[in-house]
Amino acid sequence: MRIGSYKKHKTRDEEYSSYIPPKLPVDLRLEPLYELMERATHSLSKLDGAAETIPSVNLFLYMYVRKEAVLSSQIEGTQSSLSDLILFENDRKPNVEISDVKEVSRYVDALDHGINRLRSGFPLCLRLIKETHEILLRDTRGKECLPGEFRSSQNWIGGTRPGNAAFVPPEPEILPDYLDNLELYIHSEGSPILIKAAIAHLQFETIHPFLDGNGRIGRLLIILILCDFGLLKSPLLYLSLYFKENRRVYYSLMNEVREKGNWEDWIRFFLKGVIEVSDQAVSIISQITALFEVCEAKIAETGRRRFSARAVFEYLKTAPFATATSVANKLKISVPTARSALNALVELQIIEAEEADQRSKYYKFQKYVNILDAVR
Numbered sequence: 001m002r003i004g005s006y007k008k009h010k011t012r013d014e015e016y017s018s019y020i021p022p023k024l025p026v027d028l029r030l031e032p033l034y035e036l037m038e039r040a041t042h043s044l045s046k047l048d049g050a051a052e053t054i055p056s057v058n059l060f061l062y063m064y065v066r067k068e069a070v071l072s073s074q075i076e077g078t079q080s081s082l083s084d085l086i087l088f089e090n091d092r093k094p095n096v097e098i099s100d101v102k103e104v105s106r107y108v109d110a111l112d113h114g115i116n117r118l119r120s121g122f123p124l125c126l127r128l129i130k131e132t133h134e135i136l137l138r139d140t141r142g143k144e145c146l147p148g149e150f151r152s153s154q155n156w157i158g159g160t161r162p163g164n165a166a167f168v169p170p171e172p173e174i175l176p177d178y179l180d181n182l183e184l185y186i187h188s189e190g191s192p193i194l195i196k197a198a199i200a201h202l203q204f205e206t207i208h209p210f211l212d213g214n215g216r217i218g219r220l221l222i223i224l225i226l227c228d229f230g231l232l233k234s235p236l237l238y239l240s241l242y243f244k245e246n247r248r249v250y251y252s253l254m255n256e257v258r259e260k261g262n263w264e265d266w267i268r269f270f271l272k273g274v275i276e277v278s279d280q281a282v283s284i285i286s287q288i289t290a291l292f293e294v295c296e297a298k299i300a301e302t303g304r305r306r307f308s309a310r311a312v313f314e315y316l317k318t319a320p321f322a323t324a325t326s327v328a329n330k331l332k333i334s335v336p337t338a339r340s341a342l343n344a345l346v347e348l349q350i351i352e353a354e355e356a357d358q359r360s361k362y363y364k365f366q367k368y369v370n371i372l373d374a375v376r
Helices: 031-051 057-074 082-089 098-119 126-137 172-186 193-207 212-228 242-244 247-260 262-300 303-318 324-331 335-347 365-374
Strands: 005-010 015-020 352-355 360-363
Touching: 005 247, 015 365, 031 193, 031 262, 098 126, 098 212, 126 212, 172 193, 193 212, 193 247, 193 262, 242 247, 242 262, 242 324, 247 335, 262 303, 262 365, 303 324, 303 335, 324 335, 335 360
Parallel strands: none
Antiparallel strands: 005 015, 352 360
């Protein structure tokens, strides 16, 4: 069965129809997709290989995961940029509403939690999905929407009520059955992992099991599947960029699956996104690696200050916005030593300084941030 059905509901005020999707797996015609699937797998392999060439994958992930969080949250309507998120994480006032930045920060926490749980041997299951959802909505505008709990009431997409909504997902009474089916499908054998990730994402969005945060958790689910089944060692693929740039096609193809059972075109779109975003990520890694090499060559020529400057430079890779005090506390050096090293990096035109207040300066490794933040 490839196409779902609609179930009519009648309330005291109106009538509406909820969508009942087919159970997984669905019968697919994969032969025309094999070449594209091989290209996507190869692009992911190149991405994994490129990540191993950078000085520390953890330093890169710090920024990369935050970029994914920003883009994923922008799809939901927040206005936070990567710079805003870093300012917020370093106790500085961002340029947008704190609530926007907090939602992005919670996405980072949720993804970190999911990946760490998988690495500890915890299975990719409904419990883990609920855990990541609880973290995602903690202390945000969605905190009233049952964080960490599947919905027990009807929700809808678009419109002000089910009767004028663009889409009404399954009623809550049948959610457990469909969620169990999704979990079984994720761990079933036979489907290539990329196909499984594409189908699981779409089915999750169709089920819409939470009152809020479904889009972000659905995109996070893709990364968890790819990491859990070994196609990625680290969460380096941020498909939110691709979905954001192709939003109309994204929603149109989801509709085609629901109305016509056109799973193949959805999978084709998904695989093209994996290729495009993986190749772009490899390019970004190359740019960042080149930037680090240029900076480190400059530092090597600074004389006696090169040791403290190099240590501060390593710290700025993980916290590209900093003060002399924050650097001193982190590296356990004196504030004058930290300030001297930071000023040396400014003189080398590696970082920039601006007045934080009358007594202190704020230092920014803006060239690093710009490489990641230039991608829209």
